[in-house]
Every structure is written in structure tokens, then in C-alpha cells.
Amino acid sequence: MSSQDETAESFLDLLKKKDHLSDVSLRGTDGRQIPAVRVLLAARSPVFERMLYGDFAESTDRVVNLPYTGDVVEKVVAHCMSGSLQIDLPEDCGEVGARSLTILVSAAHFFELEAMEAAALEKSGYLMKKSPPLACALYDEAHAGAAKHEELSSNALAFIHENPDSLCSSELGADLTEDSTGAFFLRSESIVNVFDARLCANELTKFRCLLAWSKKEQEEPQSQNSRALFDTEDLLARSKQQEGPSSGESGASLSREENRQVVAQQLAKHIKLWLVPPSELAFVAQHSGLVSVETFCDVYKAQALHAEKEGVQFVREHVNVKGAGIRGVNGKYYPNGVCDGVPLYSKKGRINGRAEILFLGRCTSNKNGNKFWFIVAERESGEIDGSSICYYSVPVVKKNKNSIPSKGWSTLTGRTRAQGIESSLEVIYMAGWKHP
Numbered sequence: 001m002s003s004q005d006e007t008a009e010s011f012l013d014l015l016k017k018k019d020h021l022s023d024v025s026l027r028g029t030d031g032r033q034i035p036a037v038r039v040l041l042a043a044r045s046p047v048f049e050r051m052l053y054g055d056f057a058e059s060t061d062r063v064v065n066l067p068y069t070g071d072v073v074e075k076v077v078a079h080c081m082s083g084s085l086q087i088d089l090p091e092d093c094g095e096v097g098a099r100s101l102t103i104l105v106s107a108a109h110f111f112e113l114e115a116m117e118a119a120a121l122e123k124s125g126y127l128m129k130k131s132p133p134l135a136c137a138l139y140d141e142a143h144a145g146a147a148k149h150e151e152l153s154s155n156a157l158a159f160i161h162e163n164p165d166s167l168c169s170s171e172l173g174a175d176l177t178e179d180s181t182g183a184f185f186l187r188s189e190s191i192v193n194v195f196d197a198r199l200c201a202n203e204l205t206k207f208r209c210l211l212a213w214s215k216k217e218q219e220e221p222q223s224q225n226s227r228a229l230f231d232t233e234d235l236l237a238r239s240k241q242q243e244g245p246s247s248g249e250s251g252a253s254l255s256r257e258e259n260r261q262v263v264a265q266q267l268a269k270h271i272k273l274w275l276v277p278p279s280e281l282a283f284v285a286q287h288s289g290l291v292s293v294e295t296f297c298d299v300y301k302a303q304a305l306h307a308e309k310e311g312v313q314f315v316r317e318h319v320n321v322k323g324a325g326i327r328g329v330n331g332k333y334y335p336n337g338v339c340d341g342v343p344l345y346s347k348k349g350r351i352n353g354r355a356e357i358l359f360l361g362r363c364t365s366n367k368n369g370n371k372f373w374f375i376v377a378e379r380e381s382g383e384i385d386g387s388s389i390c391y392y393s394v395p396v397v398k399k400n401k402n403s404i405p406s407k408g409w410s411t412l413t414g415r416t417r418a419q420g421i422e423s424s425l426e427v428i429y430m431a432g433w434k435h436p
Helices: 003-017 038-044 046-053 070-082 095-110 114-130 134-144 150-162 188-194 203-215 235-241 249-253 256-268 278-285 293-309
Strands: 024-027 033-036 063-065 318-322 331-339 342-351 354-364 371-378 389-395 426-430
Touching: 024 070, 033 038, 033 070, 038 046, 038 070, 070 095, 070 114, 095 114, 095 134, 095 150, 114 134, 114 150, 134 150, 134 188, 150 188, 188 256, 203 256, 203 278, 278 293, 331 354
Parallel strands: 024 063
Antiparallel strands: 024 033, 318 331, 318 426, 331 342, 342 354, 354 371, 371 389
């Protein structure tokens, strides 16, 4: 603390102890009264000069009511008394602290205290860099709260647009907690401005953030880990009480939760869902309630057409065998039932001039219970039985017991009906499409 700050603090303490030394008291919205000296207030602030020495009723009042809490008024008085610019940020400064700081910026602007306003703005920049999610609380309060401030609103919005992680973590699978998800601090009218073309986030991150925001309960109490910058205990509650429907009489009949859902559905229409990977689209977005079934059909159609344009070939699911020592084994095997709990594949082929049905599947040994993949041929009944001719096999890999190995195939030896020829056989599973 500087000597200037100590002087302001000791002077205020002195006025509180010796009330007769002050000639005016400034009363905050919480009822707290801060003793002050008119001439010092007027010398520092043009607004106080007009209020206390002009034609206003306050010029003769012993107690003057101000539209700020007592702790904010105390900071303003301290600055007017000595030019103090002390603005402390506690280590665990959270949403309430960020909103309190915004109100201080607004108060400094209202009283035309330029140096104090600049110092508070500088602190807000520091706070955003230290804890990016709090940029959302700063923006929401400066844009849609009681303490509107154009410059702080603009600064915080630009920071959010350039640092989308301030809204929510872009890491897939990350928990969207209050500490990491600044979007939770935004009201409807604020998030509408955040989700525009300037937001430098991928489409999946945008959707995850919007989904989390739409499901967040607005009446949830403030985290115990957050502490008000100026002990404004009721600040968050009063600030959130001011939030109503975004616009129009139709919104008046909606609950806050329903209103969020409606806003989120509207914003989701502007997210380019066709740029979201299909797997994530199905997992994150399809059952979110924010997008209609018709929209998803259109998105999947657009993705399929784009993939085809890029050279992806859509083919029937099959297993492609190549490099076998017996040419008739090579070729495409298509799904044909189930064996050992996994798909069985088959194809028609000719081996040594004779037509055969070849099967590729998995089975379990009756002797030791081991599982292995096989390629066999059946010449008589068309079913796999003791008369089947075994060509190739490969042991099941425990880590991927349901996946067909591409390498490691060998002939079956020591059996009368094993007729494979050693080769560099390779099996490739095609899941209905292939890259160019």
C-alpha cells in the first residue's frame, strides 16, 4: 500500500471516529454512510461539484443518497480525498468480484474521475488475463447489468472473441465447470452478442458452450470459492434479478430456463454444423434439443455430398482379402450372418476349377477355448461344419478381439483339411466407404 493510500485510509477512519469533522455523508444503496468533506469531493469530481455546490437539493443536504453500494462509495471517497487508486483483487476473486469491479468502473465514469476509471479498467484487463472466464462476467455486467460501461463492455467482448476458451474449454471431454465456463455468467442479451462472426472458435466448441449455457440453472447460488471484491454480498442476487425475457411480450410468459432454451435454439441455427465431425455431431448435438431432426438430416446430407465431392467412395460394407497364395481366396467378402457373436462374411469363388463358398469369420476352439479368425470353404451344404476346408487363420488379439487383423494370417497345418498355401495375405475391412 502506498503512503497516499495509507493517508486516504487514515483520513477516512478519522472522519468515521470524529463525525463532526465531516460536512456531508454519502449513503449507499445498502444503507452504509461514508463521511466526507464537500470541498475535497468537489475538487476531484465535476459531478460532485455540480451536485454539492450547484442548484441541486443535495447542495444543502447533510446526507446524500448515491446509486452505489457503500463499499463502492467508500472507494470513490478515498480517491477524492487523496487521489488513491488502490484497487485490490483477492486471489480467489470470482464472478461477484468481477461484477463489483465493473460497478467501480461505472461509478468512476459517472463521477468523471478519469484517473480512477483508467486504473479500474487496467485492473479489469489484468483480471481477464489472469482468469479468462471472468471476462464473461465483466462483459455481462458492463453490457446488460446495472453498471453499463461502453469501453469495458467493448474490451471484454473483444477478449472473449479472441479467446474462446474464456467461454468454455475447447478440449473434448473436459468438464464444463463454473471455474472453466465463463458462458455461465452471461445473460440472454449478452450471449447473443458473443455468438457472432467475430468469435474465433470452432463450430463444435460453439455448440458445446451453447448447450452447457442452455442447461445451466440461473438461480444457482454463487460458488463459495468466489469472494466479492468489495464485500458486496447481495450484488450477484440483485444483478440476476434484473434479468428477464430477451425481448417482446411473448417472452414474458417463459421461465428463465425456457427463455434460455429458446435463445440457444435460435443461436444454434447460425452454427455451421456441417463442419462438426459426424461422430461428434451424433454424440454431442443430435440429442441436445437445440436442433431439429430435419436439420440433422440436411447436415448429414451436406457432409455426405462434400465427402463424395472430395473423392470418398461409398461402397457396401465388406472385407477385402488380397495376397493369398490361392487366388480364389482373394476378393471381397460381404456380410452373411453372425458367427461367434461377430459378423460373418462370405463370397463365391473358384478354386482348382471348382465353385466354392468361402467364409471369413471368428470361432472358438472346442479344445482350449481360444478364439481365432479363419477363412474356410464349404463345397456341399453351404454351411460351416466338419467338412469345411480350412485355408488360413490368425489368433484373436485380446485388445481388439472384435476387429479382423489385417496381418499375421498363416496356413493351418497338421490338419487333413487344411489346404492353404503360404503367402503374404492381407485383410482390409471397409466400413462402407473409402478415401481416394
